[in-house]
Amino acid sequence: MHKGKGMKFVGDSRVTAERTSQIPKDYSEYPGRTEAFWPNFLLKEWLAGSVFLVGFLCLTLAHPSPLEGIADPTNAAYIPLPDWYFLFLYELLKYEFASGPYVIMGILVLPGLAFGALLLAPFLDNGPGRRPHQRPIAVIMMLLGLISVSWLTYASAAHVDWETRAEENKPIPPSSVEIDTEHEGYAFYEENCMSCHGGELEGGGAAPGLIGIDYSAEEIADIARNGINTMPADQFTGSDEDLEKLVDFIITTNEQAE
């Protein structure tokens, strides 16, 4: 037989009508009600998914999440709070029946029951009806869940002053130290101290930064001459006059950084 003669084709001319395994199922018996999973349905899902992903990406870029300051283990006044979507679990722990000796209720039993019910929902209520009044168990469980989560979240959030809290815990931007290389003490700093204390007095290795230090001019001069703890003595061996200029450079840089 000549190629193409007397053959039936289905869309793709390389596939003959006899090769049924490659022909998508015919859904014309259910017009508008069903469609092929591959590729029709999957493509639509994927398209909708991408729109949401790109949308979230844009939102994230436009409104970065409001971060708090860096965790400070010495700050005993800071009360850590979970994010809003876990506040209801946190609030639960404030009730007497779910805290103290009964804390196992708050952390295990009640949340366990709630999530267990979610898991069992399809088995507890498996009638064929789709209207709410035909699914009383599922509807009651859903309402109970929604009401308790909303109430607990509200109760927890209502007595926190969120704006003050954000203001008190906002991140401190890194200070931008400007080095005045024109200062008459700069050359002495560069020559004698910079190798350890850094080009911007930021410190490095074993040497601490020199921004925000709490020493007087005399003390700094003394440290430059005699060292301190692990800093060796005689880092500065020039004249007292030059030392004064060097110390003044460190102090003015500190003042400017505040």
Ligand code: HEC
């Ligand atoms: C060899 C490296 C080195 C050099 C050079 C050096 N330092 Fe230091 N410096 C240190 C170290 C290490 C410490 C920390 C000492 C400690 O407390 O253990 C320190 C501490 C200090 C402190 C106290 C800082 C603090 O927070 O306690 C001052 C002030 C200081 N240095 C000034 C100077 C000056 C001024 C010069 C230049 C004349 C200089 N240092 C040169 C290594 C150095």
